[in-house]
Amino acid sequence: MVIDKKWFLDKIKGFLSEDESNKIKVDGSFIFDPDVLVGFCDGHDSIFEEYKEIIGDFHLTPVEAYTKYCEKYKSPCSTENLSVVAYILPISQNTKKENLEYSKEMPSERWAHTRLFGEQANQKLQKYLVAELKKQEIDAVAPMTQGYMFRIHRKHKKGVWASTWSHRHMAFAAGLGSFGLSDGFINEKGIAMRCGSLIVNYALPSDADKRPTDPYYYCTNCGSCIKRCPKGAITYEGRHDKQSCSEHVMSTIPYIKNNYQINIYSCGLCQVGVPCSDGIPSAEDK
Numbered sequence: 551m552v553i554d555k556k557w558f559l560d561k562i563k564g565f566l567s568e569d570e571s572n573k574i575k576v577d578g579s580f581i582f583d584p585d586v587l588v589g590f591c592d593g594h595d596s597i598f599e600e601y602k603e604i605i606g607d608f609h610l611t612p613v614e615a616y617t618k619y620c621e622k623y624k625s626p627c628s629t630e631n632l633s634v635v636a637y638i639l640p641i642s643q644n645t646k647k648e649n650l651e652y653s654k655e656m657p658s659e660r661w662a663h664t665r666l667f668g669e670q671a672n673q674k675l676q677k678y679l680v681a682e683l684k685k686q687e688i689d690a691v692a693p694m695t696q697g698y699m700f701r702i703h704r705k706h707k708k709g710v711w712a713s714t715w716s717h718r719h720m721a722f723a724a725g726l727g728s729f730g731l732s733d734g735f736i737n738e739k740g741i742a743m744r745c746g747s748l749i750v751n752y753a754l755p756s757d758a759d760k761r762p763t764d765p766y767y768y769c770t771n772c773g774s775c776i777k778r779c780p781k782g783a784i785t786y787e788g789r790h791d792k793q794s795c796s797e798h799v800m801s802t803i804p805y806i807k808n809n810y811q812i813n814i815y816s817c818g819l820c821q822v823g824v825p826c827s828d829g830i831p832s833a834e835d836k
């Protein structure tokens with residue numbers, strides 16, 4: 551069995567097309583469009599050390615995360631062939647449309663469901679890929695699904711809100727796109743997406759050659775996301791104010807509970823109705 555890009559694309563498409571977790575409870579349609587993106591990066595790429603400077607020293611390199619996993623399960627640990635696999639799960643067009651038309655302050659029902667049940671599907675997908683790789687006798691771990699290594703730091707030396715394993719930074723390393731002014735990750739399927747990543751003990755051909763040097767390369771600085779944010783959390787000067795954003799995002803909990811009967815926060819208004827919603831924006835969108 552060859553484990554390559556096609557293998558991952560087929561497995562993810564199959565999962566999203568068949569697994570009940572990818573059906574939105576509102577009407578049974580897909581939460582994520584199965585037409586996904588996948589990228590690879592060598593687990594020893596120097597960018598993972600750079601992330602310790604950019605994000606914080608708590609952000610794990612693939613070698614550190616995989617070693618923690620081996621120690622936890624007392625399994626033999628060889629790290630020479632580690633690769634990172636990152637993927638983009640595009641949010642369905644119906645959900646994007648609804649979140650754009652619903653309100654200028656509160657998320658729509660489908661968007662809130664995507665935050666809660668879509669993230670459950672995303673983590674189930676990460677575990678499914680690990681299990682499918684193990685069937686091929688390839689070891690793998692999805693750090694965000696491992697409670698002993700995944701943490702979110704609300705405050706840390708360099709600022710606020712950063713985790714020990716950032717999926718978007720993995721997607722950047724794997725050449726899938728770049729960050730935007732809003733902090734969202736711009737890619738061929740659009741900024742309105744959720745993403746995931748795992749570490750695989752198998753040498754996969756790196757896509758690092760597709761990675762731009764500028765972390766904001768695909769953002770046109772059009773400023774549309776500035777106008778879409780109800781909290782004023784995005785500005786040209788301060789870029790994305792995570793603390794202000796998080797305050798608005800958390801303030802949606804009672805609204806979502808009362809109106810959609812689910813216990814979750816969400817927003818994402820800066821990811822719909824903007825030139826990067828459905829793909830990489832063109833310079834004319836400025």
Ligand code: B12
Nearest residue numbers: 711712713716717729733734735743744745765816817818
């Ligand atoms: C903590 C967290 C939050 C925090 C902080 C967000 C943030 N910007 O970090 C809060 C609560 C505010 C938040 C809000 C939201 N979140 Co959130 N969140 C996370 C979580 C759990 C960890 C993120 C993390 O560790 N960030 C680390 C910090 C350092 O990242 P950063 O500040 O964005 O990084 C900047 C710097 O690195 C800088 N930079 C400077 N120099 C350099 C140099 C280089 C080389 C590079 C690469 C970068 C770089 O560029 C980056 C962008 O500005 C991830 C899940 C995960 N495990 O990844 C989801 C995640 C980021 N959230 C997600 C989403 C969808 C949301 C919301 C839309 C809420 C919702 N679901 O409705 C909003 C959107 C906020 C926004 N505008 O981006 C998605 C993002 C998908 C996307 N489309 O981009 C993620 C990836 C979850 C997922 N599984 O898909 N979230």
Ligand code: SF4
Nearest residue numbers: 730731769772773775
């Ligand atoms: S809306 Fe415009 S400025 Fe904002 S992230 Fe997208 S391309 Fe960049």
Ligand code: SF4
Nearest residue numbers: 779795798817818820
């Ligand atoms: S997620 Fe909401 S509050 Fe945060 S930056 Fe985007 S629009 Fe603003």
